[in-house]
Amino acid sequence: MRLIIAEKPSLARAIADALPGSPRKQEGAIVVGDTTVTWCLGHLLEQAPPDAYDPAHKQWRLDTLPILPEHWKLTPRPKARGQLAAIRKLLKAANEVVHAGDPDREGQLLVQEVIEYLGWKGRVSRLLVSDLNRPAVQRALSRLEDNRRYQPLYRAAESRSRADWLYGINLTRAWTLTGRQAGHDGVLSVGRVQTPVLGLVVRRDAEIRGFTPRPFFVLWADLAVSRGELRAWWSPGEHHPLDDQGRLLAREPAASLAERLPGAEGRLVTLETQQKRQPAPLPYSLSALQVDAARRHGISAKVVLDTCQSLYERHQLITYPRSDCRYLPEEHFAAARGTLEGACREDDTLRGWLDGADFTRRSRAWNDSKVGAHHALAPTGRPADMARLTTTEANVFRLIARNVIAQFYPPLSTRDVKAEFSILGETFRARGQEILDPGWKPLFTTRDEAPPLPPLSEGEGGRVQNSDVEDRETRPPEPFNDASLIKAMMNIGRYVDDPAVRRTLREHDGLGTEATRAGIIETLVERGYLVREGKALRATRLGSALIASLPEAVSRPERTALWEQRLGAIAEEDAAPAPFLESLVADLRTLLAAADAGRLRQALHSAEGAEAKAPRRTSGRRSSGRSARSGKRRTPQRRKESR
Structure with missing residues (x-):
């Protein structure tokens, strides 16, 4: 009997439907001819808890840390025992096994760990299904591969699982126990991905809170040219007071020039025209x-x-x-x-x-x-x-x-125009865009990015019809929301200061995975570290205090992104897992030594003060600076160790 083990019941049904013959259901499986299709329910197994290695670990104590298993153990998830027993029985009758986990690292892990846990010693084939339509599944069934080809992927996933356990169990216990000494009665969960994500939000909130708005001033002039009108903006020279983005910090120079502009004649000194073709955005990840x-x-x-x-x-x-x-x-x-x-x-x-x-x-x-x-x-x-x-x-x-x-659809074809005018010896710039062929763009938006300029010729004159000075103010950046936080997790290299690390991250960019990023955000909300205010995601008092009490390296993205790089080397280059785990254990010993009740007590006090002072606002137009309030405290009551 050939036994196919799918990751989920839905995939098992699709595989059974694609096989020749009439499907017949039995407990925990579907039989089609000489093939039986069974399934996991996501992970049937999980890393064993600390007390499975030593009953003394059931009690949380600082002097037992770090907990370092010598021989790793898996244990059935409580609700998975029935299905695990069904697979065990089917394996005893099988002469061929097909691994049909999802085509990713976790999919490779969760089926293979069941096969190995149940003691199967025979050959295993690999079935990769990415489309549940019957023709696609039939094509996949005709292209079975040897599962040994995917052993590096399995070892990477196994290493990730063990590393998460080591990191989360030890740091969560350390900071929870330290938190009790500091007067906090609840679990302080620390994880290799969730904590750096929380750190991003905490730092953004702090930038917003600490932001001081500054006035700046812009001057525009409406020009009549030979074939129409346009608006140009003054570009003040470096002899004027400017900030690092070239914005004018004093109103007087702009106001003085504005008084002389009406009726003034100018000349178009530079005209740049560039035709661009932009292909359609790619299909989605x-x-x-x-x-x-x-x-x-x-x-x-x-x-x-x-x-x-x-x-x-x-x-x-x-x-x-x-x-x-x-x-x-x-x-x-x-x-x-x-x-x-x-x-x-x-x-x-x-x-x-x-x-x-x-x-x-x-x-x-x-x-x-x-x-x-x-x-x-x-x-x-x-x-x-x-x-x-x-x-x-x-x-x-x-x-x-x-x-x-x-x-x-055709590419979006545009003509981008930049025009520079000299008026009263000062430089005024205008830019516009003419859409030559909208191509794919109407499928996405009907809004033009920049209105076109009238036809222009270099050297032509222009007369100022009107002008004005606008008083503006710098604004803090917007708080994170789901979209911007997911994007930050995808492009985490932008939040790394070290140029060498940033270069390394270009090919291994990202906190979390496609499958986990949404869950990470929800976990942080559920554990009381983030709160939603409208569309905005804010750090709570507890979340801010946790980040302040941790060593900076734990809440920064560099560590976990570099983890992904090491795991990628195991999966793609068949690198050995042992050096990765040994390096992690060395890091853990250093981090555990930094747990400090006094620092955590001060962090909780400081976060409470910041929360009381912060203004209630949920959005703001993006500009040059940073601000936001910490959210309400929500303390997890269950003892839950983190990944």
């Missing part, structure tokens, strides 16, 4: 979709992930959603027209977009060299019955379909 869905529809990252899972598993309208890739396999290009016509035929909006598509166009999205274990999110071709979808499901599906349809 999960994180890119979460950013756009939050901006366009106000959908939280967690809801986007859950919606994508529903579109993938329940409705089978999209391909595997937890993807970090924005490219599509080249073999999908030939079938793209049929796939999109099938997917879009039930929706007026999608059909309208499809009518403008030219399927002879081949965009940069079709690139096998850019596709790894999975490809960009795309429609499967199954017709989308919008009446059966929720509003959120329909909105997310349209975004996914739109970005694939856009690959068959």
Whole structure:
């Protein structure tokens, strides 16, 4: 009997439906001919708790840290015992096993750890399914690989799991016990990803709170030129008081010049014209979709992930959603027209977009060299019955379909114009953009980025019709929201000061993974470290105090991003896991030595004071500075050790 072990019941059903023969259900499995398909329920196993290694570890004590297992143990999750028993029984009757976990690091881990835990010693094949439609699953079944090819991926996932346990268990116990000494009765959870994400928000809030607005002044002049009118902006010279962004800090020079401008004659001294062709945005990865869905529809990252899972598993309208890739396999290009016509035929909006598509166009999205274990999110071709979808499901599906349809539209073609005028010996600049071919852009927005300038010729004159000085004020940056925090997690190198580390992160950029980023935000909210104020995410008093009490390296992104680099080397280059874990243990000993009740007590006091003083505001237009209030305290009551 051939036994296929899928990651989830939905995938098991899709595999069974793609096999020749009539499916027959039995407890915990589906039988089709001589093949039995069973499933996990996500992770059936988890890292054993500390007291599984030594009963003395059941009591939390500082003098037992760090806890360092010599031989790692897994234990069944409480609700998974029944399914684990079913797989154990099926394995005894199997002569061939197929690993059908999702095509990513965690998918490799959660099925393989079950196979090894239950003692299977025979050959294992690997089935990679990224699309639950029957033809796609049938193609995948015809391309089984040897699971040994994916051992580096498994070792990387196993190393990640063990490292998370070491880091979270030891630091959470240390700071929770220190917190009790400082008067805080509750768990202080520390994790390798969640804590640096919290650090991003805490630092942003502190910048906003500490921001002092500064006035600056801009001067514009409306010019009549030979074939129309335009507005130009004064560019003051360095002899005037300017900030580091070239903004004028004193009103008098602008006001004095403004008085002399009406009726003044100017001349166009420099004219730069550049034609640009911008290709369509690529199809979505999960994180890119979460950013756009939050901006366009106000959908939280967690809801986007859950919606994508529903579109993938329940409705089978999209391909595997937890993807970090924005490219599509080249073999999908030939079938793209049929796939999109099938997917879009039930929706007026999608059909309208499809009518403008030219399927002879081949965009940069079709690139096998850019596709790894999975490809960009795309429609499967199954017709989308919008009446059966929720509003959120329909909105997310349209975004996914739109970005694939856009690959068959022309590039956005523009003519960008920069004009520099000399008026009364001063420099005034204007810029505009003329859209030559809108290409894909109407699928995304009808708004022009910059209005066009009238036709201009270098050397022509212009007469000032009107002018004015605008009094402006610098503003703090906006607080993080779901979209901006996901984007920050994707591009974490921007928040790293060390140029050498930033260079290293270019190819290994990111906090968390496509599958975990939304959950990290929700975990921080649930544990009382972040609070939502409208769309804004703010750090609470407790979250701010935790970051202040930790060594800076724990709350900075460098450490966890470099972890991902080491894990990537294990997965992609078959590097040994031992040096990575040994380095982590050495770091842990240093970090544990920094736990200090006095520092935490002061951090809690300081955070309370900052919360009391901070103004209540949930948004602000972005400018040069930084501000925000800490949120309300919510203390976790359950003893929960963190990853």
